[in-house]
Amino acid sequence: KQEVTQIPAALSVPEGENLVLNCSFTDSAIYNLQWFRQDPGKGLTSLLLIQSSQREQTSGRLNASLDKSSGRSTLYIAASQPGDSATYLCAVSVGAAGNKLTFGGGTRVLVKP
């Protein structure tokens, strides 16, 4: 059974500092890994999608890496801003055609002005 773990569960940084969020998974047979952002009381917004054949994806200040062999992904957010405060969730897609998504518990981020 695939298990996804995110450490730390919560993180507080001053504005301008780089953020590093970690995600680990137990079964390396994944189709892809997706990072989501969730604001309080809201649904999930997809940030980055990394296919299993890729090593990283970048979008603006966000960069996500994937190491399937070690079962790890890292989300980097450069020059953090108060607007980056949210919960960040990673999820891996497994099963036939990747139609089974397993989530980590999330990392709650607070960026202090």
Added chain:
Amino acid sequence: EAGVVQSPRYKIIEKKQPVAFWCNPISGHNTLYWYRQNLGQGPELLIRYENEEAVDDSQLPKDRFSAERLKGVDSTLKIQPAELGDSAVYLCASSSPSGGFYGYTFGSGTRLTVV
């Protein structure tokens, strides 16, 4: 594109009452998912549909939960009767043709409070 639309956004009911949630997926998305997210945790899958067929409902508490996806488009998730422990956010998502390649799109969710 409207995205995945869910309603209602919030629902407060007394225990033992029934409740229903509605989801309209992205047009053309064959796969539809219902997830439940408890406070401070990641979402957990309740049921997955491929078109109108429920292909994975192993996590759905079938004694009180039911779901349907008529004509392979909109879906409804029902709880009857609701219990205090059902308080959570219920998220709908869709993907096509393969979630493994294209990723998933989530709706804003329905926050259920059972009192």
